[in-house]
Amino acid sequence: MQISSKFTIAVHMMTCMAYFTEMEKVTSDFLAGSVGTNPVIIRNLMLSLKNAGLIEVKRGTGGATIKKSLEEITLFDIYTAVENEKEKGIFRFHENPNPACPVGSTIHKTLDGRLAQIQDAMEAQMRSVTLWDVIRDTREFNL
Amino acid sequence: MQISSKFTIAVHMMTCMAYFTEMEKVTSDFLAGSVGTNPVIIRNLMLSLKNAGLIEVKRGTGGATIKKSLEEITLFDIYTAVENEKEKGIFRFHENPNPACPVGSTIHKTLDGRLAQIQDAMEAQMRSVTLWDVIRDTREFNL
DNA sequence: CCCTCCTGTAACTTTTCACATTACATCTAT
DNA sequence: ATAGATGTAATGTGAAAAGTTACAGGAGGG
Numbered sequence: 001m002q003i004s005s006k007f008t009i010a011v012h013m014m015t016c017m018a019y020f021t022e023m024e025k026v027t028s029d030f031l032a033g034s035v036g037t038n039p040v041i042i043r044n045l046m047l048s049l050k051n052a053g054l055i056e057v058k059r060g061t062g063g064a065t066i067k068k069s070l071e072e073i074t075l076f077d078i079y080t081a082v083e084n085e086k087e088k089g090i091f092r093f094h095e096n097p098n099p100a101c102p103v104g105s106t107i108h109k110t111l112d113g114r115l116a117q118i119q120d121a122m123e124a125q126m127r128s129v130t131l132w133d134v135i136r137d138t139r140e141f142n143l
Numbered sequence: 144m145q146i147s148s149k150f151t152i153a154v155h156m157m158t159c160m161a162y163f164t165e166m167e168k169v170t171s172d173f174l175a176g177s178v179g180t181n182p183v184i185i186r187n188l189m190l191s192l193k194n195a196g197l198i199e200v201k202r203g204t205g206g207a208t209i210k211k212s213l214e215e216i217t218l219f220d221i222y223t224a225v226e227n228e229k230e231k232g233i234f235r236f237h238e239n240p241n242p243a244c245p246v247g248s249t250i251h252k253t254l255d256g257r258l259a260q261i262q263d264a265m266e267a268q269m270r271s272v273t274l275w276d277v278i279r280d281t282r283e284f285n286l
Numbered sequence: 287c288c289c290t291c292c293t294g295t296a297a298c299t300t301t302t303c304a305c306a307t308t309a310c311a312t313c314t315a316t
Numbered sequence: 317a318t319a320g321a322t323g324t325a326a327t328g329t330g331a332a333a334a335g336t337t338a339c340a341g342g343a344g345g346g
Contacts, residue, residue, distance in 0.1 A: 002235040003145075004333065008254065009237050015253075016246045027292065034247045036239030038335050043293065060343025062292040075257070090233070092145040092304090094152050096179030103159045104177045106284040110158075110277055111151065114218070118268045125264035129257050141249040147304060170321065181306055186322065203314025205321035235333095 003083065003090065009035055010045050010082045011075065011134065017055065017066050018135045025063040045082055052081035070132035076123055078131075090122070091115045146226065146233065152178055153188050153225045154218065154277065160198065160209050161278045168206040188225055195224035213275035219266055221274075233265070234258045 012035050017026050024030060028046060032039040046064055049055045054073060057064045066073070093111075098104035155178050160169050167173060171189060175182040189207055192198045197216060200207045209216070236254075241247035 002231065002233050005235040005237045006333090008234060008250075008258075011254065012237070012240065012246065012250050015250065016244075019246050025292095029292085034241045034244040035237055036241055036247070037237060039293095040295090040336075041334070043295085047294075057293070058343085059293055059341085060291080062343090075261075088145065090145050091151060092148040094148045094155065094178055094180060097155065098177045098179055101159075101177040102285045103155065103162050103281055104179070106281055107151075107155050107158065109284060110280040111154065114272050114276075115151075118218075118265055118272075121268035122261055122265040125261045129261075133257075134253055137253040138246055138249055141252060142245045149304090168321095172321085182322095183307075183324090184305070186324085190323075200322070201314085202312080202322055203320080204316095205314090 006045060006082045007079055009037065009041070010049060010078050011131075013042065013045060013064075014049070014055070014066060014073070014078065014131055015134055015138055017064055018070060018131065019138055021065070026065070027062045031064075048082045048084075049078070052077065054078070054081055066131075070135055071130050073131040074127045075129045075131075076126035079123075079126055089115065090119055149188060149225045150222055152180065152184070153192060153221050154274075156185065156188060156207075157192070157198070157209060157216070157221060157274055158277055158281055160207055161213060161274065162281055164208070169208070170205045171207075174207075191225045191227070192221070195220065197221070197224055209274075213278055214273050216274040217270045218272045218274075219269035222266075222269055232258065233262055 013031050016031055016034055020026055020030075028039040028042040031042045035042065046055065046057055049064075050057050054067060054077060055064050056067050093108070097107050156174050159174055159177055163169055163173075171182040171185040174185045178185065189198065189200055192207075193200050197210060197220060198207050199210050236251070240250050
C-alpha cells in the first residue's frame with residue numbers, strides 16, 4: 001500500500017499559496033480547482049495545516065497564507081501535519097503471530113527497531129527538502 | 144496509508160525457514176500457523192519469493208527452503224519480491240491536477256524526483272539489514 | 287443591515303484495496 | 317493409488333480513502 005495522496009495534495013496547496021501570493025485570493029475553491037478535487041477535501045487539509053501552525057486561514061473574507069518562511073518549512077512538516085496516522089508507522093504488521101511459536105512470539109521484538117530505523121531514514125530525507133526548493137522549481141518551469 | 148503486511152509476513156516466513164531448517168518441514172500450513180493467517184496467503188507469498196530467487200519450494204512432498212546465504216539476503220530483497228507495486232512508489236499522487244494552472248501543470252515534474260529520493264533513502268536503509276541479523280536476534284530471544 | 291462569499295464541520299455515499307476464504311487441479315514420494 | 321503438498325482462480329468481506337451534499341457561522345461591502 002501507499003502513503004495517501006493527502007500529502008502530495010497538501011504540498012500542492014502550499015505551493016499554490018506561495019506562488020499566487022498577492023496575485024490571487026487562495027480559497028478552498030481556488031485550490032480545489034488547481035488540485036482537481038473537492039473543496040471539502042481541501043478545507044479539511046487546510047485545518048490540519050493550520051493546526052500545525054504552517055498556514056493562516058481567514059474566516060469570512062477567505063483565503064489562506066503561509067505563516068513561516070519558505071526555507072523553514074520542510075516536506076516532513078507537511079507530512080506530519082496531514083498524515084495523522086504517522087504514529088502508527090508506515091509498515092503494517094500482521095496482527096496474530098502465534099505466541100506458541102519461537103519465531104511468532106519474538107518477531108515483533110526483532111523487527112520493530114529495524115523498521116523504525118527505516119522510517120527514520122525516510123523522514124530524514126523528507127526534512128532535507130524545503131518548500132522553497134519546491135517553489136523555486138515551480139517558478140523555473142513557468143518562466 | 145501504509146505498506147502492506149505482506150512485507151512483514153514474508154520476513155516472518157523466511158525467518159521461520161531459517162530457524163526451523165532441518166527440524167521441521169516448513170509447509171504453507173506450518174507457516175500459516177506461525178504467522179496467524181490463511182495458508183493461501185502464504186502460498187502466494189511463497190510464489191513471489193520463489194520468483195525472486197530467494198527460496199525453493201518442493202512440489203508434491205512440500206516444504207520451502209532458503210536458496211542463498213542469510214548474509215546475502217536483505218530486507219530490501221524481500222520487500223521488492225513481495226511488494227509488486229514497488230514500481231508505483233510509496234507515495235500516492237492526486238491524479239487530476241489542473242493542466243491550465245501553472246502549479247497544477249508542473250507539480251509532477253517538481254515533486255517526482257524528490258519523492259524518489261525519499262524512497263531511495265528508505266530502500267538504502269532496508270538494504271543494510273540482512274536476514275542473518277534477524278535470525279540472530281530470534282535465536283538470542285529463544286535461548 | 288443584510289447580502290454575499292467564504293470557512294468549519296457533520297453526515298453520508300462511493301470506491302478501492304488488502305486480506306480472507308473456498309474450491310479444485312496438479313504434482314510427487316511412498 | 318493415495319496421501320499430503322503446492323499452484324491458482326474466483327469470490328467474499330471489511331476497513332480505509334476519497335468524494336459529495338448540506339448547512340451553520342464569521343466577516344467585509346454595498
